[in-house]
Every structure is written in structure tokens, then in C-alpha cells.
Amino acid sequence: MSKVTIRYTDYFAETMRRMREDGLLLTSVGRDGKPNVMTIGWGTIGSIWGRPVWIVLVRPSRYSYSRLEEVREFTVNVPAADLSEAVALCGKVSGRDRDKFREAKLTILPAREVRPPAIQECVVHYECRTIHFNDLNPDSLPQAILDDAYPQDDFHRIYYGEIVAAYADPNAADRLAPVSSSPLSVM
Numbered sequence: 001m002s003k004v005t006i007r008y009t010d011y012f013a014e015t016m017r018r019m020r021e022d023g024l025l026l027t028s029v030g031r032d033g034k035p036n037v038m039t040i041g042w043g044t045i046g047s048i049w050g051r052p053v054w055i056v057l058v059r060p061s062r063y064s065y066s067r068l069e070e071v072r073e074f075t076v077n078v079p080a081a082d083l084s085e086a087v088a089l090c091g092k093v094s095g096r097d098r099d100k101f102r103e104a105k106l107t108i109l110p111a112r113e114v115r116p117p118a119i120q121e122c123v124v125h126y127e128c129r130t131i132h133f134n135d136l137n138p139d140s141l142p143q144a145i146l147d148d149a150y151p152q153d154d155f156h157r158i159y160y161g162e163i164v165a166a167y168a169d170p171n172a173a174d175r176l177a178p179v180s181s182s183p184l185s186v187m
């Protein structure tokens, strides 16, 4: 099914909901041209400097971090619920020594504007070019968040990717609709 161009805000609510549920799939590529995919659960879409931007947080320990440092581009792909096993695998295995595309049965879809690929089986796709990054400053985070998220001081680098292309399956709204609750549960 060919993908159709969308506005970057068209599936904001669905994208955020799927990020909170299973997670989204971020792809990157090294200078060697080898793509990688990892699951992300934190991030947001917004408008900064008059540009559409995806903000993602990646820890230096991730293989994806080394890819993002070599090639400052990434894609964010929104999976429907039928990909939850693939998303879980991409969130626990590292691409350093495993081919997650093959293991998770994800098909590489050449991107329109950036070097990392999109993922065919996903529903919504954002192509991003990093225009800024900064390292999280632990001095300005509440202690509760430091204790919760950073027990090993593996502080995220925050990447701001200008969204240079966004597209989706024509039936994206249906594919990303929340699983409807049973009539009994609303009684």
C-alpha cells in the first residue's frame, strides 16, 4: 500500500498514545550505511524556531546513539498494536550484534529525504534531520526523576530533529484507532 503525505500534526494524538502504549520505532544509520532500529518511549512533536520538530531522548549506551552521532538524521515510525512483539524486541536487543530488522520481520522502506529508512509495516512515518542537540542537565532535574530514570547516570542526549517529511498509510486512522472497549465495560 503506498503511503500518502500528511501534515506533521495530523496524527499527533495517535502517535503520542502509541508511544505511551508499546513505544515507537526510531531508525538511524551509521556512516557504513547499515540501518538500526530501536524502541523509544519518551519524546514529543512540536514547533520550535518556526519549524516542525521531533524531540527524542537517546542514552549514550545505545548503539543508536553512535549511529545518530555519525549521521544526524533519524526516522520515527508509529506501529499499530499488531507490531507489539517487534517493538518489544527492538527495545531489549541491541543492533550492535543483532539484525533487528530481520529478527523482528521489519521491512526497510527507503526514506524520501533522509538516509535512515522508514519501516514499511508501521502506519505513520516522520523523517527528521537533527538541527540541535543537548545533553540532559542532571542539576536541574528533580531528585525523584534522577532516582527513577538515572540510577546509573546514563543521562540522555536530547535530539531535536526537524521533520522534513511525514507520510502515512491511507487507512492510518483506522489502523491506529484505540481497541474499542467491550460494551459491558461501559455499563
Ligand SMILES: Cc1cc2nc3c(=O)[nH]c(=O)nc-3n(C[C@H](O)[C@H](O)[C@H](O)COP(=O)(O)O)c2cc1C
Residues within 6 Å of the ligand: 022, 023, 036, 037, 038, 039, 040, 041, 042, 043, 057, 058, 059, 061, 062, 063, 064, 065, 087, 088, 090, 091, 092, 093, 094, 095, 096
Ligand atoms: C517501551 C520502551 C521504550 C524505550 N524508550 C527509550 C528511549 O526513549 N530512549 C532510550 O535511549 N532508550 C529507550 N528504550 C531502550 C532501547 O530501546 C533499548 O535499549 C534498545 O535495545 C537499544 O537498541 P540499540 O542498542 O540497537 O540502539 C526503550 C525501551 C522500551 C522497551
